[in-house]
Every structure is written in C-alpha cells, then in structure tokens.
Amino acid sequence: MNTPTSPQNTILVLAPPSVQGATIPVIGAHIGVPLAIYNLVPDGLGARVRIDPPRAGTVDPTDTIVLMLKGESAPLDSKPVGNPNAPIEMRIPVGRLNHARVNELYYDIIRNSQNVGSSTPMLEALFNMIRPGLKDVRPDIVGHSELGMTLPDEIKDGVGPGIVSAQVCFTYPYGRAYDTITLKCNGEAFVQTCIKAAPDSAKLLEIINQAKAGKHCGVAQRLYANRAQAGDALIANAYAREYDPKYLKASECFPTADNATAAYWYETILTQDPNNAEAKQRFEELQK
Known part of the structure; x- marks a missing residue:
C-alpha cells in the first residue's frame, strides 16, 4: 500500500521501553532495577520490559522488534511484532546489565533487514547488585542481622x-x-x-575509599556511578581513573584497567564540561 499511513513510508515515532517493577525515582538515572525483578525472578529469564505499540498503521506484524543496550552489539531480546496494536513483552537476560555504570536501553524496529526506527530518548537504568543492609550474617536468628533500630x-x-x-x-x-x-x-x-542530603565530593571520596578498604566493591562502584552520572565531575574523574591504565592502582575492587569504561566516564565529564582538557585528552587517547 502507498497510503499516507502505510508502514512503508512512515517515519516511526517510538516511545522508550518501560521496565516492569522498576524503582522510581532514583538519583542519576530514570529508573532503578532491583534484584527482585532481575536476578531473582522465578523463571530466571531476567527483568520484564513492556513496549507499547506505536501509532496505528505504522508497523507490520512481520516487523521485528529488537531490544538493545547502548554500547553492545548483541541484542537483549528480539521477536516479531505480531499484533501491531498490542503491547510487547521482552526480557533483559540476567548478566547483561552493568552495575558499574548507567545502562541505556532502547529498541529498534527492523523491516526487511533495515532499521526503520529507534526508540527515543533512551531509558537510563541503574542496576543495584546490593540490597539495603548488605548480607544477613546471622540467618539463624529472626530478622536481618544488619538492620538496627534505636x-x-x-x-x-x-x-x-x-x-x-x-x-x-x-x-x-x-x-x-x-x-x-x-x-x-x-x-x-x-x-x-529517606531523602538524605548528599555529602560533598571530598566526603564522598572518603566514603568510597572506606568501602574499597572494606572490600565492599559493589558499594564503591555504585557510589561512584550515581554521583558521576548526576554531573559531579570530580567523582567522574576519580572513577575514570580507577579504570584508566595510566592511573590504575590495582586493588581488589579495581584489579585491572578497562579502557572502554574509563572512556565512558571521561565522555560523561565532557558532556558537562566540553572544555575539560584532561578528560578530552584521556578520552581521545583511550579511543586509539
């Protein structure tokens, strides 16, 4: 068909995906993905993602919808559209979300092997590997051992x-x-x-160093990522250096360099401060 509403000649307007059971609000992203809806779902298939149908008449039942994570080439999930007027459920497989950075989710519509539309804006998601309270070290007694009340x-x-x-x-x-x-x-x-005033950058670095010294690596990474993504250039720079081979001081929490992750956080600094010479120089060097 060649009507104005034909899927063949329509520019698709695609809303972002939504993650069922996600935590809202969070600091540093649109949503949080808790363990309960991701690692701990009964069927083991990961978090459920809902994609609402686009405007009527813009997709074919044979089109393919592909759920993606920015920076990765392998899809999270894909399936035929089927009923173009019904919501589509997809899954984020366990192990694909990165707890050390902000995960940016989107989906593509593929028709005849060509991408005819991508959802926008990307859905920013934080994945928390650690529950409040950390580990219950006394499972033999009633209640969580690390939760205190005075x-x-x-x-x-x-x-x-x-x-x-x-x-x-x-x-x-x-x-x-x-x-x-x-x-x-x-x-x-x-x-x-709980809405607690955030510590300043210097104090937060002290807390992060304490977490590293105590081998609470997930805590340190999450503190870094939350504040860095929220626009704190000092924290973003410190986090980038944890992965930058030029500055790496190997530790249990950050044992090896990771050029891609370091570059990501230098790039985050540049989105806030395009004239940051050090971040620009290190970002360009890490791309080589």
Missing part, C-alpha cells in the same frame, strides 16, 4: 498516656536516597521515605 529511653519500658510522639532511629549499611522504611507497631504501619 528507641528513645522514654518508651523503652512502654508507651504511657503522656507520650504523644517519639523519635525512632534506624541504621543499616548501604542506605540510599528514596529507600522506604516501614515501621510496624501494634499492627499499624508507619512509612518513611
């Missing part, structure tokens, strides 16, 4: 009629902004969302 003295022996409110403090490793804490008391749930 009650004020005035309510430790019970709540009398004169107590209107009381401050309860919670502690746990690897806490992040937008974590949700639920306190249950006598069957009633009290929910608090």
Whole structure:
C-alpha cells in the first residue's frame, strides 16, 4: 500500500521501553532495577520490559522488534511484532546489565533487514547488585542481622498516656536516597521515605575509599556511578581513573584497567564540561 499511513513510508515515532517493577525515582538515572525483578525472578529469564505499540498503521506484524543496550552489539531480546496494536513483552537476560555504570536501553524496529526506527530518548537504568543492609550474617536468628533500630529511653519500658510522639532511629549499611522504611507497631504501619542530603565530593571520596578498604566493591562502584552520572565531575574523574591504565592502582575492587569504561566516564565529564582538557585528552587517547 502507498497510503499516507502505510508502514512503508512512515517515519516511526517510538516511545522508550518501560521496565516492569522498576524503582522510581532514583538519583542519576530514570529508573532503578532491583534484584527482585532481575536476578531473582522465578523463571530466571531476567527483568520484564513492556513496549507499547506505536501509532496505528505504522508497523507490520512481520516487523521485528529488537531490544538493545547502548554500547553492545548483541541484542537483549528480539521477536516479531505480531499484533501491531498490542503491547510487547521482552526480557533483559540476567548478566547483561552493568552495575558499574548507567545502562541505556532502547529498541529498534527492523523491516526487511533495515532499521526503520529507534526508540527515543533512551531509558537510563541503574542496576543495584546490593540490597539495603548488605548480607544477613546471622540467618539463624529472626530478622536481618544488619538492620538496627534505636528507641528513645522514654518508651523503652512502654508507651504511657503522656507520650504523644517519639523519635525512632534506624541504621543499616548501604542506605540510599528514596529507600522506604516501614515501621510496624501494634499492627499499624508507619512509612518513611529517606531523602538524605548528599555529602560533598571530598566526603564522598572518603566514603568510597572506606568501602574499597572494606572490600565492599559493589558499594564503591555504585557510589561512584550515581554521583558521576548526576554531573559531579570530580567523582567522574576519580572513577575514570580507577579504570584508566595510566592511573590504575590495582586493588581488589579495581584489579585491572578497562579502557572502554574509563572512556565512558571521561565522555560523561565532557558532556558537562566540553572544555575539560584532561578528560578530552584521556578520552581521545583511550579511543586509539
């Protein structure tokens, strides 16, 4: 057909994919991908991605939809469109998301071996390998060993009629902004969302170094990536140097150089500061 709405002569307008069960909001990306919807799904096939159908009449049932991760040539998933008016479910296989950087997801529509459209903008996703609280080191007792709760003295022996409110403090490793804490008391749930002021760059580098020294490598990588992607050039530069062969100081968390990852973070600096001479020089050198 050669009508104005024919799939053969229409420029496709494709909305970004969506990841079912993703965490929103997060700092440094559009969504977060928790372990529960990715590594720990019952069928072991990874996170579920929903792709809404494009405008009616713009795709054929025989077109192929291909889910991609920026920077990789191998598709995450692909399948025929089938019913062009129905949403399409795809999967992100376990092991494909990178916890050390922001993952950028998009999909292509392929017709007769030609790409006729790509979704835009890319969906930015953070993958967290570590749950709040880290590992429960005492699975033999009830409750998570690393989750702490401190009650004020005035309510430790019970709540009398004169107590209107009381401050309860919670502690746990690897806490992040937008974590949700639920306190249950006598069957009633009290929910608090954590929005914590971020430390400055120098303080964050101290925290990262402590994580590295304690061999909490995933924590260090996530702290680096979150702040670097949010536009902190000092943190992005420090993270790039962890992978840059020129500056690498081999450690348990960063044992070997990785030119591609170093270049990625130098490029991130340049998107914020195109005149950063050092980032530009190292980015160009790592592309050779």
